Amino acid sequence: xxxxxxxxxxxxxxxxxxxxxxxxxxxxxxxxxxxxxxxxxxxxxxxxxxxxxxxxxxxxxxxxxxxxxxxxxxxxxxxxxxxxxxxxxxxxxxxxxxxxxxxxxxxxxxxxxxxxxxxxxxxxxxxxxxxxxxxxxxxxxxxxxxxxxxxxxxxxxxxxxxxxxxxxxxxxxxxxxxxxxxxxxxxxxxxxxxxxxxxxxxxxxxxxxxxxxxxxxxxxxxxxxxxxxxxxxxxxxxxxxxxxxxxxxxxxxxxxxxxxxxxxxxxxxxxxxxxxxxxxxxxxxxxxxxxxxxxxxxxxxxxxxxxxxxxxxxxxxxxxxxxxxxxxxxxxxxxxxxxxxxxxxxxxxxxxxxxxxxxxxxxxxxxxxxxxxxxxxxxxxxxxxxxxxxxxxxxxxxxxxxxxxxxxxxxxxxxxxxxxxxxxxxxxxxxxxxxxxxxxxxxxxxxxxxxxxxxxxxxxxxxxxxxxxxxxxxxxxxxxxxxxxxxxxxxxxxx
Amino acid sequence: xxxxxxxxxxxxxxxxxxxxxxxxxxxxxxxxxxxxxxxxxxxxxxxxxxxxxxxxxxxxxxxxxxxxxxxxxxxxxxxxxxxxxxxxxxxxxxxxxxxxxxxxxxxxxxxxxxxxxxxxxxxxxxxxxxxxxxxxxxxxxxxxxxxxxxxxxxxxxxxxxxxxxxxxxxxxxxxxxxxxxxxxxxxxxxxxxxxxxxxxxxxxxxxxxxxxxxxxxxxxxxxxxxxxxxxxxxxxxxxxxxxxxxxxxxxxxxxxxxxxxxxxxxxxxxxxxxxxxxxxxxxxxxxxxxxxxxxxxxxxxxxxxxxxxxxxxxxxxxxxxxxxxxxxxxxxxxxxxxxxxxxxxxxxxxxxxxxxxxxxxxxxxxxxxxxxxxxxxxxxxxxxxxxxxxxxxxxxxxxxxxxxxxxxxxxxxxxxxxxxxxxxxxxxxxxxxxxxxxxxxxxxxxxxxxxxxxxxxxxxxxxxxxxxxxxxxxxxxxxxxxxxxxxxxxxxxxx
Ligand SMILES: [Zn+2]
Ligand SMILES: [Zn+2]
Numbered sequence: 001x002x003x004x005x006x007x008x009x010x011x012x013x014x015x016x017x018x019x020x021x022x023x024x025x026x027x028x029x030x031x032x033x034x035x036x037x038x039x040x041x042x043x044x045x046x047x048x049x050x051x052x053x054x055x056x057x058x059x060x061x062x063x064x065x066x067x068x069x070x071x072x073x074x075x076x077x078x079x080x081x082x083x084x085x086x087x088x089x090x091x092x093x094x095x096x097x098x099x100x101x102x103x104x105x106x107x108x109x110x111x112x113x114x115x116x117x118x119x120x121x122x123x124x125x126x127x128x129x130x131x132x133x134x135x136x137x138x139x140x141x142x143x144x145x146x147x148x149x150x151x152x153x154x155x156x157x158x159x160x161x162x163x164x165x166x167x168x169x170x171x172x173x174x175x176x177x178x179x180x181x182x183x184x185x186x187x188x189x190x191x192x193x194x195x196x197x198x199x200x201x202x203x204x205x206x207x208x209x210x211x212x213x214x215x216x217x218x219x220x221x222x223x224x225x226x227x228x229x230x231x232x233x234x235x236x237x238x239x240x241x242x243x244x245x246x247x248x249x250x251x252x253x254x255x256x257x258x259x260x261x262x263x264x265x266x267x268x269x270x271x272x273x274x275x276x277x278x279x280x281x282x283x284x285x286x287x288x289x290x291x292x293x294x295x296x297x298x299x300x301x302x303x304x305x306x307x308x309x310x311x312x313x314x315x316x317x318x319x320x321x322x323x324x325x326x327x328x329x330x331x332x333x334x335x336x337x338x339x340x341x342x343x344x345x346x347x348x349x350x351x352x353x354x355x356x357x358x359x360x361x362x363x364x365x366x367x368x369x370x371x372x373x374x375x376x377x378x379x380x381x382x383x384x385x386x387x388x389x390x391x392x393x394x395x396x397x398x399x400x401x402x403x404x405x406x407x408x409x410x411x412x413x414x415x416x417x418x419x420x421x422x423x424x425x426x427x428x429x430x431x432x433x434x435x436x437x438x439x440x441x442x443x444x445x446x447x448x449x450x451x452x453x454x455x456x457x458x459x460x461x462x463x464x465x466x467x468x469x470x471x472x473x474x475x476x477x478x479x480x481x482x483x484x485x486x487x488x489x490x491x492x493x494x495x
Numbered sequence: 496x497x498x499x500x501x502x503x504x505x506x507x508x509x510x511x512x513x514x515x516x517x518x519x520x521x522x523x524x525x526x527x528x529x530x531x532x533x534x535x536x537x538x539x540x541x542x543x544x545x546x547x548x549x550x551x552x553x554x555x556x557x558x559x560x561x562x563x564x565x566x567x568x569x570x571x572x573x574x575x576x577x578x579x580x581x582x583x584x585x586x587x588x589x590x591x592x593x594x595x596x597x598x599x600x601x602x603x604x605x606x607x608x609x610x611x612x613x614x615x616x617x618x619x620x621x622x623x624x625x626x627x628x629x630x631x632x633x634x635x636x637x638x639x640x641x642x643x644x645x646x647x648x649x650x651x652x653x654x655x656x657x658x659x660x661x662x663x664x665x666x667x668x669x670x671x672x673x674x675x676x677x678x679x680x681x682x683x684x685x686x687x688x689x690x691x692x693x694x695x696x697x698x699x700x701x702x703x704x705x706x707x708x709x710x711x712x713x714x715x716x717x718x719x720x721x722x723x724x725x726x727x728x729x730x731x732x733x734x735x736x737x738x739x740x741x742x743x744x745x746x747x748x749x750x751x752x753x754x755x756x757x758x759x760x761x762x763x764x765x766x767x768x769x770x771x772x773x774x775x776x777x778x779x780x781x782x783x784x785x786x787x788x789x790x791x792x793x794x795x796x797x798x799x800x801x802x803x804x805x806x807x808x809x810x811x812x813x814x815x816x817x818x819x820x821x822x823x824x825x826x827x828x829x830x831x832x833x834x835x836x837x838x839x840x841x842x843x844x845x846x847x848x849x850x851x852x853x854x855x856x857x858x859x860x861x862x863x864x865x866x867x868x869x870x871x872x873x874x875x876x877x878x879x880x881x882x883x884x885x886x887x888x889x890x891x892x893x894x895x896x897x898x899x900x901x902x903x904x905x906x907x908x909x910x911x912x913x914x915x916x917x918x919x920x921x922x923x924x925x926x927x928x929x930x931x932x933x934x935x936x937x938x939x940x941x942x943x944x945x946x947x948x949x950x951x952x953x954x955x956x957x958x959x960x961x962x963x964x965x966x967x968x969x970x971x972x973x974x975x976x977x978x979x980x981x982x983x984x985x986x987x988x989x990x
Binding site for chain 2: 016020222
């Protein structure tokens with residue numbers, strides 16, 4: 001169909017520019033000298049503007065209308081392709097330019113000031129800027145909600161996790177809240193009885209890198225189609241044929257970089273495993289942020305922190321650092337190190353048991369901020385209450401390690417936080433289903449993990465965005481999101 | 496003036512896209528895994544097409560016409576800015592799309608086949624493709640010549656060395672031919688009497704890199720605005736605020752990478768030294784390929800292979816490789832190593848005394864190919880004759896080390912070769928003028944070379960393309976190109 005061809009050609013052309021943006025973005029974080037930043041930022045902004053213009057070209061509307069009229073002639077994949085193109089087009093087109101600009105200005109101002117305000121524990125200064133950001137996010141949410149005929153917060157969720165609603169998250173997180181605080185306490189009490197020997201550095205960076213690359217290969221990362229580098233904030237970037245993952249090395253603690261590398265390898269394999277015949281099309285992209293995180297957490301949590309994988313890591317780490325006789329490198333001890341649970345203030349440092357607590361409290365707050373049920377001024381109090389309730393920690397007056405610790409809200413990315421925990425729930429559910437079909441522990445112990453990756457490839461990676469997250473889960477596991485699997489998994493591993 | 500503002504805004508916007516192309520091009524040569532090549536090539540081609548479209552937008556013609564009418568109100572820099580924008584616009588616009596496409600196809604075909612044909616010494620196969628390339632280059636030259644009202648080959652020269660003509664090169668190279676072959680012979684005879692101890696490897700890559708970075712700093716390269724990396728074919732890329740130079744390391748010979756790094760540092764300082772207030776405009780770019788090469792050769796030949804600089808290198812190399820007592824690292828010996836002259840087949844391996852011979856023979860051939868005075872079939876014979884005449888070497892039947900050694904002609908880049916030797920002549924002339932004002936040897940010996948760089952910055956770097964090469968030379972040295980300085984320099988250093 002002519003108009004469909006036009007649409008797909010248009011989005012494929014756009015993907016070439018997005019390719020260049022991805023590589024230059026990676027370069028900015030890993031390679032660029034400081035002095036290059038100003039000109040680079042200008043160049044990237046020019047490219048972003050051009051991509052936005054291309055994404056919102058007026059003729060697209062006509063093409064979509066034409067394709068919709070004849071949609072009964074389309075195959076299922078074609079229908080999905082149209083739907084995904086339309087989703088990106090509508091998301092890009094619906095906001096008036098004035099709002100986009102105001103959002104960008106307020107976000108940049110808030111984020112810039114936050115870097116200092118966080119250090120100074122200056123809540124009042126931060127709150128002033130955040131109010132502007134929240135006001136614009138509410139405006140954005142309303143406009144998007146009018147277009148999608150849904151609730152305002154759901155319209156923001158849809159940017160990161162299409163199809164997800166606050167109603168569904170309330171239900172899922174509600175179940176979590178029932179058992180998680182008690183479980184955390186029980187795990188902490190249990191682990192207090194089990195002594196852990198912390199591996200002592202130094203672990204030279206070159207050896208850590210070699211170990212990381214070794215494990216990446218074992219996890220099927222293709223260095224023919226990707227790289228590992230260093231950046232301050234680890235990420236997975238690039239394009240599916242050239243996936244760039246990064247880490248940072250702590251010479252006193254090799255596990256942080258290693259687990260980070262394994263996490264990003266999960267993201268990377270999803271990207272490397274996307275179907276080539278849909279390359280350059282929205283339908284050929286990863287399904288959602290939550291599904292993306294399910295893959296990184298599957299690799300990091302379900303696989304790499306399991307007992308049989310700890311045995312593999314143990315052998316390799318002993319060799320890499322020449323610690324054959326170090327008691328900290330005995331397999332049982334190392335597994336305990338990899339599964340230590342410890343309630344703390346900082347989300348990014350949290351283990352998998354306490355992590356959902358950090359997310360649930362942020363979700364409750366941002367949902368009510370967007371709906372208008374609460375205001376910025378009440379964030380610290382609510383934060384403190386939830387931290388006490390979930391983790392037994394007070395953040396009263398401690399803004400920098402409380403509600404000012406994350407960058408997400410500073411530029412108005414409301415709706416993003418829940419995807420971290422949705423990813424953890426998806427991962428547990430996928431593993432549960434996989435175990436029905438595969439002897440997962442035996443496969444890990446064998447060192448050849450291909451059957452595991454084949455399963456993920458078939459059920460997740462190769463399907464890209466050809467169907468909804470609900471369908472993806474149903475086809476892979478027999479049911480849509482069921483948070484009971486996460487409970488079973490956590491209590492099984494830790495209690 | 497409104498139209499001038501529009502023009503400059505247009506070219507500055509374009510420079511942002513060229514920035515991204517430069518970084519992604521660097522990435523392709525230094526960082527990209529092999530598997531990324533296909534998608535990257537597509538993305539880069541899309542960007543190149545977009546840049547071409549932007550460069551040839553129809554409204555530019557009206558804007559230029561308008562500006563020309565009011566040009567008496569423009570400052571000298573504004574006039575130069577208009578002239579340089581116009582030059583780029585005309586160069587991009589004059590060729591019909593069909594010819595651009597045919598050129599690109601024939602060039603890609605010829606270059607691709609050449610990679611194997613060169614290995615196979617397959618002249619007949621190569622000649623067949625090259626004929627197509629030459630036919631299209633002739634067509635291109637005629638179209639460009641009609642636009643510029645000049646001779647066809649001069650129109651190609653103008654792409655690389657604006658203002659230069661075959662008539663002028665004939666004159667300059669004619670003078671060179673008078674004395675160079677005899678001088679080469681005399682230098683070879685003289686050096687045969689002076690034993691040289693070749694430094695023996697291994698020279699570990701990490702130590703070579705540290706030495707290179709040390710020398711780069713001494714040469715004023717700013718790592719705040721640039722990087723050093725590795726690529727198969729060394730180059731200087733990136734953008735003025737983020738200059739990316741590359742090298743390759745031979746663990747048996749540290750001088751090749753070191754001298755290569757110094758050469759690229761000359762290119763880099765020119766880029767880093769361009770005027771910031773003209774950034775993003777054609778008038779703010781380097782003057783020409785020849786002037787660019789004059790800076791790299793000034794650094795590599797005039798500075799780094801001089802006796803006082805050899806003393807600096809000697810100290811640093813001894814330390815870097817821990818060779819305090821190695822007789823190969825005695826300063827006199829090292830200087831001999833750095834100034835060894837040896838006629839050979841391969842241009843890129845040539846020393847500065849024999850290098851012009853390689854260029855002159857290529858120039859004679861390409862000039863006559865474009866004018867139609869000779870045909871592709873006669874290249875090998877003419878090559879052999881010239882090699883025997885200039886360097887006493889026969890290339891009869893040895894195509895791969897003769898007329899098939901370079902990539903330049905495969906994609907039709909005729910007019911480029913002369914800029915290498917023009918650069919060497921400019922460099923010698925600049926040094927001669929500098930010596931009238933500065934105690935160059937004393938400055939080098941002091942280790943603080945700033946006065947030399949300040950001189951280059953004032954006379955070359957800061958002037959960018961605000962005036963012609965002729966004027967640049969006249970203002971810096973009191974005369975336009977005078978090849979006598981190169982003769983004096985070569986005979987002074989080597990005889
Ligand atoms: Zn992640
Ligand atoms: Zn050069």
